[in-house]
Amino acid sequence: MDITQLDTPSLLLDVDKMEANIKRIDSFAKEQGIAWRPHIKTHKSVEIAKRQVASGACGITVAKVAEAEVMARGGITNILIAYPLASRKKLERVAELLPLATIILTIDSAEQAQHVQAFFQQIGQDIEVWIKVDSGLKRCGVDPGEPTLRLAQHVSENCPNLRLRGLYTHAGHSYAASTYEQIEKIGRYEGECIVASAELCEQHGIPIEVRSVGSTPTFQIAGKVPGITEVRPGNAVFYDAIQVGLGVASYSDCALRLISTVVSQRATERLVFDTGSKSLSLDQGAHGNATVKGFGHVVDHPEIVLERLSEEHGIAAIQGRTTLGLLDRVQIIPNHACTVMNLFDQVYLVKNDEVIGTWPVDARGKVQ
Template structure:
């Protein structure tokens, strides 16, 4: 984990940009603080409840990378402004109007960034002219909103069939932000922050001249999906589950105590098909966790295995982010020894 943090920080320093990791991967105040100590300029969250946990834990610069508009959630955001810089994200005129009306009513200003769709086809305004039009609306009609940045997330990189395709997606991710920002500035709207995300693409998109920030989340741990995409190796994967063989049919199957409530049923977002089974069993390529029930991981055996009843294995999850959210705490291991236990502070914070 420490090496993974240093990898991102070294990359950011080399290219003269900032990094703002997405903490939905680890949901831990301790890890967030370590990322900031290693050079991160702040953090990214997906939910207001995550922002609340992190702000109360002492993190003072937080991007909520999710479009908010309801009165209740904006009230909760406003309550955090005395503790931290909170940045909201906008992707439509209608949403901007709701946010403006709320903050105008309470007499506060707030920093906002515009979300640009770089190809994921989820949230976000199209790059180019549509981005300019939204920026003009915010600048001209929303005096309580301080427009400071554009950002995007190329999550469709997870569906890439090759690393070359990841590179192409990442290059466009950076270019569409820079070009949209330049268009805004040509019309008198300064764009200070040009931010890109996605662990598979950040090392490509961050090289595009004009990008100022990257926001990789999964890069703190990596996982089997990142290995499948060619972004990381198994040795770089920091999050692992310890599983025990609880039932054994020699030559046929064995059962681990790691079911869907610990490994999750995730085999990859946005069409990813690079993983095999439901987690990589370290040092045992003959074992494939073929199916999961709630408490059971049923594995097939290809040939012979040395594993038997009560043997323990390490499992690298397919998707670290979903697995971390299933546990109350993690054990911190150095040189094979447990040295600390850390709480997963924002576990279940999805409101």
């Protein structure tokens, strides 16, 4: 059916744009001779994860055990949990997935490593682990260089059930950059600090096979650093208004859109859409990004700025004149595709404004 037959708000996925974005990542990885392991927090879809793997991805990245459960039970067989786990309950859930998939765990401190070691020693199993390195985000991770070496030595010498195979980092602070030159600087350091830390470990007899970097704004920069073996972009499967603001994508690359209806208007002062914070989210950039204007980009209507969101209302200012009125429909490119995808049960698949099917958002709400 035509998209005009959909009720609003509905979430639309342009399949051709998504496939082009996936192909772009795969082509970059092939050109560099490296692997790619997309973060599925963006789409939370088993079908999209399968398409990424079929297009060349070596596996996927998740943030939470619940996401890993959905993906492993959906047939994905190589999963990095990019989040430090220590509680027994979560480790028990990880162990239940090992017959289904290779699960890779994150280590970012000696104390946490001991919790993971004690659990897997008790159940008599080994598990692959990677050390998380902080390349500047100041979130999880150990500092590069000597601190990384000391943690690698601790794991190698004191944790016989943990098979240390890689180092990885995420330069999420690139989202706070105000110029592309800053993104380039962050990306180069992201790659260089991982390579230098890996080489330091190897000088001390600890082999580091995987040197992995992430972040959609920086993966094509950090991924070119000699010695990097893997990139982990997540948002690049869709792109969004934040990526456009950062200069790493254009609106024509953005595969995810909301279709919305004007439900109220006040002369030439404002319009109200039926897309509030429960469909667009209040996200304007988690790490200080200031490049976005409002709470979503209204396609083909630069005079409309979504200035405020309440739960079910998107209140837009009219800057100049507009042709939009009551019951008119628009498409809105979200600021942050990852948070918006997590608000919907399903996404409508679109080609040339025709709805060709739906996919469930399988891992929606999987935050444990």
